[in-house]
Amino acid sequence: MMNQSFVTEFILLGLSQNPKVEKVLFVLFLFIYLATIGGNMIIVVTIVCSPTLFGIPMYFFLSFLSFLDACISSVITPKMIIDFFFERKIISFECCMTQLFVSHFFAGAEVIVLASMAYDRYVAICKPLHYSSIMNRRVCGILVGVAWAGGFLHSIIQMIFTLQLPFCGPNVMDHIICDLFPLLKLACTDTHIFVILVFANSGSICIIIFSLLLVSYGVILFSLRSHSSEGRHKALSTCGSHITVVLLFFVPCILIYARNTSALSFEKNVLIFSEVLTPLLNPIVYTFRNKEMKNSIRKMWRRLFNISGNH
Numbered sequence: 001m002m003n004q005s006f007v008t009e010f011i012l013l014g015l016s017q018n019p020k021v022e023k024v025l026f027v028l029f030l031f032i033y034l035a036t037i038g039g040n041m042i043i044v045v046t047i048v049c050s051p052t053l054f055g056i057p058m059y060f061f062l063s064f065l066s067f068l069d070a071c072i073s074s075v076i077t078p079k080m081i082i083d084f085f086f087e088r089k090i091i092s093f094e095c096c097m098t099q100l101f102v103s104h105f106f107a108g109a110e111v112i113v114l115a116s117m118a119y120d121r122y123v124a125i126c127k128p129l130h131y132s133s134i135m136n137r138r139v140c141g142i143l144v145g146v147a148w149a150g151g152f153l154h155s156i157i158q159m160i161f162t163l164q165l166p167f168c169g170p171n172v173m174d175h176i177i178c179d180l181f182p183l184l185k186l187a188c189t190d191t192h193i194f195v196i197l198v199f200a201n202s203g204s205i206c207i208i209i210f211s212l213l214l215v216s217y218g219v220i221l222f223s224l225r226s227h228s229s230e231g232r233h234k235a236l237s238t239c240g241s242h243i244t245v246v247l248l249f250f251v252p253c254i255l256i257y258a259r260n261t262s263a264l265s266f267e268k269n270v271l272i273f274s275e276v277l278t279p280l281l282n283p284i285v286y287t288f289r290n291k292e293m294k295n296s297i298r299k300m301w302r303r304l305f306n307i308s309g310n311h
Contacts, residue, residue, distance in 0.1 A: 007167035010096055010186075012089040013174045014080070015268065019087075026084040032280055033077040039283035040066040040073075042297060050296045057135040058124070058238070059293075061117045062286060064144060065245075068113065069279035072106045075099060076275045080176050093167075096178035100162065101155050103177070103275070104202075107253075109151030111209055114246055116143040118216050121242060125235050126223045154201065161197050165189065176268055177275075180257070203258030210250040217243055237289050244285050248278045 016022055047053045047063040054060060079099070083089040091099070123134050162180065165187040175182040180198050184191045220239055224232045252274030256267060287293045 007093060007169075007171045007186075009090050009092045009171065010178065011172045012083065012091060012176060013172065014083055014089050014176055015272075017087075022084040026081060029077060029081050029084075029276065032276060033073060033081065036073045036077070036276075036280040037070050040070040040279065043283050043287065043293070044070075046293065046296050046300050049300060053292065053296055057120050057140050058117065060140055061113055061120060061143075064147070065110065065113050065117070066283060066286075068106050068110045069282050072103065072110070072275060073279040075103045075106065076177055080276075083176075091178060096183075097159065097163070099178045100180070100183075101159050103179075104158050105151045105155040107151070108154035109147040110249065111154075111205065112143070112147035112150045114242075114249060115209055115213065116147065117242055118213050118246070119143075121235075121239055122216050122220055125220050125227075125239075154205070157201050158198075161194060165191070165194065174268075176272065179271065181267065198257060203254070206250055206253040207258055210246070210254065213246050213250075217246075241285050241289065245282055248281060248285075249274070252278070 014022075015025060043066040044063045047059045054063070076099075079091070120135055124131050127134065158180070162183060165183065166189055167183075167186055168188040170186050173182045173186065180202070184194055184198070187194075217239060220235070224235055227235065252270045255270050256274070287297070
């Protein structure tokens with residue numbers, strides 16, 4: 001049962017209280033948000049509209065990852081952009097809980113998608129003869145279903161113990177969004193047990209899955225010794241992109257959630273990197289050295305220009 005809370009809204013301190021700085025930040029974050037949505041949706045549309053790419057598990061998961069990145073950015077960034085116009089940055093209790101639930105839902109799903117992509121690369125490189133039978137459409141569909149279910153389970157567990165917290169006094173949050181540790185600092189109760197629950201549900205998941213991914217990529221890189229130089233170069237290029245994205249996602253996740261509540265003074269900066277910049281960097285990382293993606297994007301744009309030209 002939910003504890004009684006007298007707080008109906010929270011005041012976010014944001015990144016700056018200087019109006020001139022906030023105008024600059026508004027332009028910067030608006031550009032980042034538009035570039036993030038544009039970049040990720042170009043990848044989604046390119047893969048979905050290209051039958052050859054959509055039928056390949058690696059690109060199927062990449063389109064799902066890009067969709068999740070666009071969703072995560074849309075949960076966090078628009079509210080932050082709008083807040084730059086206001087001296088008092090207010091978020092209602094209900095909106096705060098919704099933001100917390102949705103952001104962790106998509107982030108939880110992304111963890112499983114990244115693990116699925118690592119598994120896909122492991123099968124492709126270490127068991128190439130069985131790849132088509134192991135990574136078939138049914139398996140890919142199941143993994144996507146597991147990602148949605150895992151994200152929901154992770155987020156609902158988070159919400160169950162967050163809603164037990166009583167908020168009866170301070171409502172000023174030194175943060176840019178509603179997140180677990182800033183909320184714990186405002187609760188009118190002893191939160192030591194809740195800190196342990198946050199670590200168990202978020203911190204430990206980040207550490208365990210990150211460790212498993214590093215081990216799996218270690219196995220993949222070790223097995224590449226038997227491949228030809230051309231095959232090794234192609235596999236390293238693909239795995240390099242995956243490893244970069246994994247590091248961009250999991251290192252901030254571990255810094256934020258696998259710690260004591262007061263151990264990180266620059267949490268806002270880390271969260272901006274993970275929730276705002278990482279979704280922007282992911283499409284760049286995956287397309288910069290990927291010839292198939294770049295060629296497919298060019299073909300898609302040519303088709304669009306030809307259609308508009310004909311009209």
